[in-house]
Amino acid sequence: MDLVSTMVKISGVVGVLLLVVAYMVLAERRISAWAQDRMGPNRVGPWGLIQPIADGLKFLLKEDFTPNYVKQPFFWIAPAITIVPALMVFAVLPFGSFLGSQKMVIADLNIGVLYTFGIVSLGVYGIVLAGYAANSKYPFLGGIRSSAQIISYEIAMGMSVVPIFMLIGEPGLLKSLGGEGGAWAKFLAGTEGLNFSRVVAYQAESLFNWLIFKQPLAFLIFLVAAFAETNRLPFDLPEAETELVAGYHTEYSSMKFALFFLAEYANMIAASGLLVTLFLGGWSLPFLGLDDPATSVLGGVLHILIFMAKVFAVMFLFIWVRWTLPRFRYDQLMQLGWKRFVPLALANIVITAFVLWTVAGGQA
Amino acid sequence: MDIFFYLFAALTLICGLLVVANPFSRNPVTSAMFLVLTILSMAGLFVLLNAFFLAAVQVIVYAGAVIVLYLFVIMLLDLGADERRRLNKAMVGLSFLGVGLLAFVLVSSIGQSEAVGALSSPRLQGTTEKLGKALFSDYVLPFEVVSVVLLVAMVGIILLSKRDLK
Numbered sequence: 393m394d395l396v397s398t399m400v401k402i403s404g405v406v407g408v409l410l411l412v413v414a415y416m417v418l419a420e421r422r423i424s425a426w427a428q429d430r431m432g433p434n435r436v437g438p439w440g441l442i443q444p445i446a447d448g449l450k451f452l453l454k455e456d457f458t459p460n461y462v463k464q465p466f467f468w469i470a471p472a473i474t475i476v477p478a479l480m481v482f483a484v485l486p487f488g489s490f491l492g493s494q495k496m497v498i499a500d501l502n503i504g505v506l507y508t509f510g511i512v513s514l515g516v517y518g519i520v521l522a523g524y525a526a527n528s529k530y531p532f533l534g535g536i537r538s539s540a541q542i543i544s545y546e547i548a549m550g551m552s553v554v555p556i557f558m559l560i561g562e563p564g565l566l567k568s569l570g571g572e573g574g575a576w577a578k579f580l581a582g583t584e585g586l587n588f589s590r591v592v593a594y595q596a597e598s599l600f601n602w603l604i605f606k607q608p609l610a611f612l613i614f615l616v617a618a619f620a621e622t623n624r625l626p627f628d629l630p631e632a633e634t635e636l637v638a639g640y641h642t643e644y645s646s647m648k649f650a651l652f653f654l655a656e657y658a659n660m661i662a663a664s665g666l667l668v669t670l671f672l673g674g675w676s677l678p679f680l681g682l683d684d685p686a687t688s689v690l691g692g693v694l695h696i697l698i699f700m701a702k703v704f705a706v707m708f709l710f711i712w713v714r715w716t717l718p719r720f721r722y723d724q725l726m727q728l729g730w731k732r733f734v735p736l737a738l739a740n741i742v743i744t745a746f747v748l749w750t751v752a753g754g755q756a
Numbered sequence: 757m758d759i760f761f762y763l764f765a766a767l768t769l770i771c772g773l774l775v776v777a778n779p780f781s782r783n784p785v786t787s788a789m790f791l792v793l794t795i796l797s798m799a800g801l802f803v804l805l806n807a808f809f810l811a812a813v814q815v816i817v818y819a820g821a822v823i824v825l826y827l828f829v830i831m832l833l834d835l836g837a838d839e840r841r842r843l844n845k846a847m848v849g850l851s852f853l854g855v856g857l858l859a860f861v862l863v864s865s866i867g868q869s870e871a872v873g874a875l876s877s878p879r880l881q882g883t884t885e886k887l888g889k890a891l892f893s894d895y896v897l898p899f900e901v902v903s904v905v906l907l908v909a910m911v912g913i914i915l916l917s918k919r920d921l922k
Binding site: 463465466501502503506507509510511512513514516517520521524532536539540543546561584585586 | 783785786789792808809811812813815816819820821824825827828831832883884885
């Protein structure tokens with residue numbers, strides 16, 4: 393029974409995710425057109441709504457061209473390695489409270505945030521291998537740039553979330569949420585410090601508990617690092633068209649190229665999901681009785697919709713920034729990561745620790 | 757659960773073998789990628805022992821950072837000569853002998869220690885929280901000493917790579 397419900401959840405999440413990815417591509421094209429005072433794709437179906445299907449068909453039917461100087465096995469597995477981590481991040485994110493008696497998270501791991509960073513750090517292999525397999529200069533430079541960028545920003549990203557878990561780890565979280573026997577006790581059963589459900593629980597009660605307000609610096613660092621990790625403008629150096637043709641996926645065509653393309657959007661959705669869960673209250677809203685885990689099916693569905701709405705809002709921010717800001721230079725990118733964000737994140741940890749220590753009355 | 761143990765153990769051993777003695781390819785990048793698979797299978801073994809924290813750290817530190825840097829170095833250096841060099845059969849035999857001797861020492865020392873019999877459950881107990889508390893209270897000195905060792909390594913690298921500092 394457990395296995396069946398998990399399988400249902402996995403298929404549901406992956407299905408919705410791939411659908412959202414397809415429509416995010418359309419949304420990006422429409423929003424970019426809007427930003428540049430153009431029309432954008434509006435021919436296929438009303439408002440261009442069937443465009444993603446047309447794009448998908450095009451990718452499937454195009455010739456799958458493999459240049460004969462590429463390193464075959466790596467050339468084939470690189471696109472697959474790129475898209476898998478993006479999908480796996482969603483395994484630990486709570487995308488809703490309860491639907492019936494089922495908790496709306498695929499695997500409620502107690503090392504949730506560590507799992508996420510582990511998976512995210514594996515994403516770099518797809519890009520490195522793609523750059524290596526292409527066996528030509530521009531893709532190789534793109535791959536090298538990307539791996540350096542992702543490793544650098546992972547450090548700032550990892551350190552930016554440490555203060556969050558220092559706050560969550562404070563004792564008495566459950567007591568402030570109605571104690572034993574309530575809906576929260578059921579939701580948090582068996583969870584420990586690094587669990588994402590606890591992050592949501594911490595933020596649920598009031599708007600000012602949202603960690604974007606309690607840890608604005610952490611939010612800023614995480615947001616910028618998320619842009620760098622997903623290779624989005626203003627940090628899309630790995631595929632900077634003006635310098636590198638198309639970076640690591642220059643030699644790819646048809647469905648293999650589509651996988652890289654979809655992975656970028658899946659990564660964006662995963663980053664948005666993380667931002668929403670860590671800083672924007674997750675599936676909860678602090679009014680209309682939506683702050684507690686749902687007891688009815690309607691409430692459960694509402695919580696899932698709230699989560700999706702918040703994710704879409706952050707996605708809009710990603711797209712908006714892409715069509716607004718110019719690209720950074722590579723040395724500026726590295727300076728920002730290592731010389732600004734790493735010290736700031738460290739300072740944030742120390743300050744949070746000091747504040748917590750003062751609030752606790754100077755006790756160790 | 758036993759099936760998973762055998763699966764991950766077999767994967768660890770096979771991928772580990774392919775890192776050092778791959779009969780199909782002498783490409784160092786292939787070796788590095790098999791090293792990633794070895795480490796991921798070992799993380800699987802840690803999960804089976806309920807050591808989730810160790811599994812996650814294994815993936816983040818080794819698969820996510822260390823081997824990416826290996827790949828960097830391998831790709832930037834031209835290792836064409838190594839790729840063309842054939843597998844030295846004598847070296848393979850010698851390495852098996854060495855590993856066999858090491859395994860003999862380990863197995864016989866495990867058999868002699870009393871702790872194994874005393875452990876009733878093979879599953880590890882304790883959470884990330886307890887591990888953190890232990891690291892920062894009882895074991896804080898060894899922990900700090902390790903970080904000093906890492907610092908020394910870092911300073912050494914900077915000194916070696918910056919010739920003009922000498």
